[in-house]
Amino acid sequence: MKVSLFATCLTNALYPDVDLTMAKILKHLGHSVDVPEGQVCCGQIAFNSGYVDDAREVARTLIDAFERSEVVVGPSGSCIAMIHHYYPTLFEKEPAYLKKAEDLIHKSYEFTQFVVDVLKQPDLGAHYKAKATYHPSCHATRLLGIGEAPLKLLQHVKGLELLPLPEAQLCCGFGGTFSVKMPKISEAMVAEKAQHVLDSGADILLGLDMGCLMNISGYLEKINKPVKTMHIIQLLGEGMKS
Amino acid sequence: MSNTSDFISNLASKLGRPTPTEPPPQVELSVPQYRLSNTEERVSIFMQNWQALGGKGAIVRSADETLQCLKAWFGEQPITWFKENSQALLAWDTLPTIAESAFSSLNWPLTRYSQSAFDPRDRYSIAANAELGITGSDWGISLSGTVVVKSDPLRGRAISLLPPRHLSFIESTQIQDNLFNVLEEVAALGSPPAAIEMISGPSRTSDIEMDLSIGVHGPIEVYVIVIDH
Amino acid sequence: MTMYNQTTDERVDKALANSFLRQATRRATDRLRNNKYKAADELGNWEEWRAAGEAIRKNVISNLDYYLNQLIEQMEKRGVHVHLAKTPADAVTVVRNIVREHNAKNVLKSKSMISEEIHLNHALEEDGVEVVETDLGEYIIQIASEPPSHIIVPAMHKTRQQVADLFEPIAGHALSSDTPTLTRFVRTQMREKFLRGDIGITGCNFAVASTGSIVMVTNEGNGRMVSTLPRVQITLMGMERIVPSFRELDILLNLLARSATGQRLSSYTTILTPPKNTADPDGPEEYHLVILDHNRSEILGDKLFRSSLNCIRCGACFNVCPVYRQLGGHAYGSVYSGPIGSVITPLLEKDWKKWGHLPYFSSLCGACSEACPVRIPLHDLLVKLRMRKTQSGHTPQVERQIFKAYRYFFTREKTLRRALRLGARLQWPFVRNQRITGGPPPLSNWTNSRTLPMVAPKPFMQLWADLKNKR
Numbered sequence: 001m002k003v004s005l006f007a008t009c010l011t012n013a014l015y016p017d018v019d020l021t022m023a024k025i026l027k028h029l030g031h032s033v034d035v036p037e038g039q040v041c042c043g044q045i046a047f048n049s050g051y052v053d054d055a056r057e058v059a060r061t062l063i064d065a066f067e068r069s070e071v072v073v074g075p076s077g078s079c080i081a082m083i084h085h086y087y088p089t090l091f092e093k094e095p096a097y098l099k100k101a102e103d104l105i106h107k108s109y110e111f112t113q114f115v116v117d118v119l120k121q122p123d124l125g126a127h128y129k130a131k132a133t134y135h136p137s138c139h140a141t142r143l144l145g146i147g148e149a150p151l152k153l154l155q156h157v158k159g160l161e162l163l164p165l166p167e168a169q170l171c172c173g174f175g176g177t178f179s180v181k182m183p184k185i186s187e188a189m190v191a192e193k194a195q196h197v198l199d200s201g202a203d204i205l206l207g208l209d210m211g212c213l214m215n216i217s218g219y220l221e222k223i224n225k226p227v228k229t230m231h232i233i234q235l236l237g238e239g240m241k242s
Numbered sequence: 243m244s245n246t247s248d249f250i251s252n253l254a255s256k257l258g259r260p261t262p263t264e265p266p267p268q269v270e271l272s273v274p275q276y277r278l279s280n281t282e283e284r285v286s287i288f289m290q291n292w293q294a295l296g297g298k299g300a301i302v303r304s305a306d307e308t309l310q311c312l313k314a315w316f317g318e319q320p321i322t323w324f325k326e327n328s329q330a331l332l333a334w335d336t337l338p339t340i341a342e343s344a345f346s347s348l349n350w351p352l353t354r355y356s357q358s359a360f361d362p363r364d365r366y367s368i369a370a371n372a373e374l375g376i377t378g379s380d381w382g383i384s385l386s387g388t389v390v391v392k393s394d395p396l397r398g399r400a401i402s403l404l405p406p407r408h409l410s411f412i413e414s415t416q417i418q419d420n421l422f423n424v425l426e427e428v429a430a431l432g433s434p435p436a437a438i439e440m441i442s443g444p445s446r447t448s449d450i451e452m453d454l455s456i457g458v459h460g461p462i463e464v465y466v467i468v469i470d471h
Numbered sequence: 472m473t474m475y476n477q478t479t480d481e482r483v484d485k486a487l488a489n490s491f492l493r494q495a496t497r498r499a500t501d502r503l504r505n506n507k508y509k510a511a512d513e514l515g516n517w518e519e520w521r522a523a524g525e526a527i528r529k530n531v532i533s534n535l536d537y538y539l540n541q542l543i544e545q546m547e548k549r550g551v552h553v554h555l556a557k558t559p560a561d562a563v564t565v566v567r568n569i570v571r572e573h574n575a576k577n578v579l580k581s582k583s584m585i586s587e588e589i590h591l592n593h594a595l596e597e598d599g600v601e602v603v604e605t606d607l608g609e610y611i612i613q614i615a616s617e618p619p620s621h622i623i624v625p626a627m628h629k630t631r632q633q634v635a636d637l638f639e640p641i642a643g644h645a646l647s648s649d650t651p652t653l654t655r656f657v658r659t660q661m662r663e664k665f666l667r668g669d670i671g672i673t674g675c676n677f678a679v680a681s682t683g684s685i686v687m688v689t690n691e692g693n694g695r696m697v698s699t700l701p702r703v704q705i706t707l708m709g710m711e712r713i714v715p716s717f718r719e720l721d722i723l724l725n726l727l728a729r730s731a732t733g734q735r736l737s738s739y740t741t742i743l744t745p746p747k748n749t750a751d752p753d754g755p756e757e758y759h760l761v762i763l764d765h766n767r768s769e770i771l772g773d774k775l776f777r778s779s780l781n782c783i784r785c786g787a788c789f790n791v792c793p794v795y796r797q798l799g800g801h802a803y804g805s806v807y808s809g810p811i812g813s814v815i816t817p818l819l820e821k822d823w824k825k826w827g828h829l830p831y832f833s834s835l836c837g838a839c840s841e842a843c844p845v846r847i848p849l850h851d852l853l854v855k856l857r858m859r860k861t862q863s864g865h866t867p868q869v870e871r872q873i874f875k876a877y878r879y880f881f882t883r884e885k886t887l888r889r890a891l892r893l894g895a896r897l898q899w900p901f902v903r904n905q906r907i908t909g910g911p912p913p914l915s916n917w918t919n920s921r922t923l924p925m926v927a928p929k930p931f932m933q934l935w936a937d938l939k940n941k942r
Contacts, residue, residue, distance in 0.1 A: 007935075009881065012891075013894075014924045014926060014927060016929065016930060020935075035932070040881045040882065040883075040884050040887060046877055047854065048857070049857060050854065050858040050860060051874040052862075057882050058877070169791075171834045173793065176835075178834045180916040182831055183917070183920065184483055184484065185483060185487075186920075187919075187920040189797055214923070218917070246540070253536035253539065253768055255772075256771045256772030257536060257772070261536040262537045266715075269530045269719065271527075271722065272523075273520050291735075295738075362752065365752060366666055370665075383736070393747070399751075400700070425718070425721050426717070426718075428717050428742065429717040433744070435744065436754050437742070437743055437747075438744075439695065439740075442734070442735070442739075445690070449606070449608035450634055450650050450653055450654070451495065451650070452624070458657055458661075459605070459665075459693045459696055
């Protein structure tokens with residue numbers, strides 16, 4: 001399959017290794033990978049803040065970039081959920097772009113969803129000895145309905161012990177601009193999430209959205225608690241090296 | 243204040259169309275409902291659920307069994323009550339025959355609420371001072387452990403509300419599977435009575451630190467006797 | 472009520488500093504949420520019930536004029552006095568006039584969110600009337616002069632000791648703070664009030680249009696007291712609280728009881744079809760129904776937000792909301808708090824200055840939409856409110872500039888690449904141990920409680936291009 005990567009704005013700028021590892025894994029699985037030029041961001045940050053006109057232009061740029069792609073895969077449940085859930089509203093008054101948006105919706109997937117549900121290859125032959133816990137991000141879970149896929153990938157990682165995360169369903173308090181617009185509420189939320197992570201007894205916190213992980217790890221760092229946070233892609237990448 | 247037609251036509255304009263003159267089509271409802279197969283099962287589940295809510299319950303087949311049951315529940319208490327208050331037992335004008343004969347055999351006199359005083363306020367005081375309110379019931383609901391009571395000139399709503407204890411009698415065949423069936427019966431009345439009370443257990447509240455507490459306003463103890471012929 | 476004069480920040484700070492409040496909020500919401508899951512699972516097909524609930528509410532709202540008219544006709548035909556109030560002030564006037572006409576001194580109330588919405592108690596008290604909230608939780612906050620902190624458990628934020636302290640001056644002696652003692656005190660205290668109430672004011676959970684019936688659920692039985700004992704009864708209802716007939720009522724009562732507290736049915740579900748039969752030994756002789764609009768008709772006409780009228784006030788969204796969990800209800804500053812409060816308050820009150828913060832009291836995690844028994848897309852509505860606020864020019868200038876810049880850079884990948892590389896060079900003053908630990912606002916809002924990873928020396932798009940060129 002010819003897979004186009006959607007390097008989300010956050011990973012592009014702050015965690016380029018996530019995108020790079022995603023490319024490597026997909027190549028390893030025998031697919032050709034390209035990264036269409038011009039792509040930047042799904043537009044969610046503006047959309048969720050109420051700036052729909054700004055969001056629409058950013059979304060348009062993304063739609064244009066992937067117009068000729070067969071399949072689009074991104075390392076974020078939240079960004080893919082933005083495309084799937086809100087692009088139709090964003091372009092409801094532009095039939096031409098609405099059509100293009102629907103094309104993109106039909107061919108775009110979050111990484112774990114793609115590997116497990118589409119490629120049906122949950123076993124990547126990875127080894128990683130650690131105790132880990134998994135935070136099910138809100139948008140991936142509630143908007144995209146991703147439940148089992150990431151867990152299936154992790155269950156196939158040899159040596160990995162997956163511990164339950166208490167109150168896993170609670171939002172970590174990131175919420176994009178929420179974290180800076182309502183910083184105190186956001187802090188209270190991430191403090192509780194961090195406590196649950198510590199209570200889980202895991203050495204590594206895993207997730208499939210760098211936004212949430214950045215938030216939780218940023219807090220854990222600030223309070224000097226040594227729990228490592230990793231995107232599932234990063235863990236798989238490391239585990240596949242051995 | 244608005245008059246009705248202005249108020250309604252404002253809504254129609256907000257909805258962008260004239261007010262329909264025919265009833266709007268009913269919504270298709272196809273939720274799978276809780277079903278039981280026979281009366282015996284209904285009675286048994288009803289009883290389980292009623293007791294789980296903190297109510298006491300018994301199934302009786304005769305006046306004598308009713309009498310035994312009342313004795314077991316209340317013992318000598320009523321005798322003590324009557325010493326203080328001759329109107330301690332407050333009831334509907336007519337209870338099921340089995341109940342009437344059990345009370346008369348026990349020689350526990352029933353005060354009939356509707357005739358207890360001329361002024362409603364006096365009736366309320368009598369009810370508030372009574373020890374036990376006794377009613378029949380029109381329907382029961384198995385799934386929720388609920389007794390359902392219609393208001394009526396010969397009955398009275400305060401009987402199941404003001405005394406600290408409420409005892410109701412219900413015919414086993416009147417127990418329905420679920421709320422839907424009872425509401426179907428209510429709808430079949432055409433014009434419902436002034437009040438239909440659905441009672442599921444004693445008065446309860448968790449308003450103080452989420453700590454469950456019984457009897458803040460309504461009855462503290464609730465009893466049901468299912469009459470099975 | 473002092474909290475109305477505080478700023479949002481002050482209220483948030485106060486809530487976050489109150490450890491009892493936060494612990495109590497968690498306890499209450501955890502309990503209610505878990506009970507709900509059990510009650511929902513038991514039906515075995517909760518999603519079908521939700522879908523049915525949503526369909527019923529949509530049908531009602533899109534035919535609200537028809538059903539409301541039917542309800543009014545049924546009520547008036549039997550001699551019920553129906554009052555239509557456009558504004559909260561109108562509704563208050565109606566009630567005030569009824570109270571005055573009857574020269575009533577003792578007014579009993581069972582729980583009514585509409586009475587909170589129109590700030591009724593205050594107005595009646597000004598007239599020298601004793602107004603008694605009979606729901607235990609409402610009674611507690613009435614004595615404390617506070618608004619409800621949860622739609623179902625209004626005094627959730629009070630400790631038992633605080634409750635005992637509030638009751639003591641009324642009791643005239645010391646009270647132990649155990650629940651049975653406090654409950655018994657209220658029972659005795661209220662009994663006397665119930666027996667001398669002149670007018671009973673109740674809320675309304677559903678109004679059945681086909682028969683003109685009012686449905687009320689309570690667990691304490693106070694709703695029954697207030698609708699049985701006083702000679703005159705007034706029911707306050709929001710105009711959207713309609714159900715077409717008893718057929719649909721089954722679904723909504725199940726959804727309400729199970730979502731609110733996890734009960735199969737509340738302890739008391741009362742269906743009133745007033746007025747009483749003249750020969751009935753009890754029940755009010757005179758019945759007034761006050762139907763409140765208060766911009767609900769505006770919401771009805773606004774397709775973006777119409778679905779917010781579908782709400783059945785069960786509180787399930789409160790019990791899953793991670794923001795509410797941290798704050799409790801008072802930090803919102805509004806009568807209706809929680810996710811649904813954040814949606815409807817700006818729409819009902821139409822005042823961005825006062826209520827513009829509410830749409831931002833959400834991380835948009837979507838837990839509320841998932842919990843709603845009638846499937847209101849609450850978090851989507853919050854986004855739409857932010858959009859409305861933005862489009863009507865009520866957001867800060869700085870914020871608008873930031874998103875203008877965002878749009879500029881995030882539609883030009885190559886330009887962004889250069890900007891990021893510049894950023895990677897400029898970040899050093901804020902870097903400690905390879906993490907960004909400080910910065911100018913609004914970045915400081917993040918770094919006050921969290922660190923940030925450094926901007927990568929090369930963004931992925933550049934790395935990829937470099938790799939491609941090497942090949």
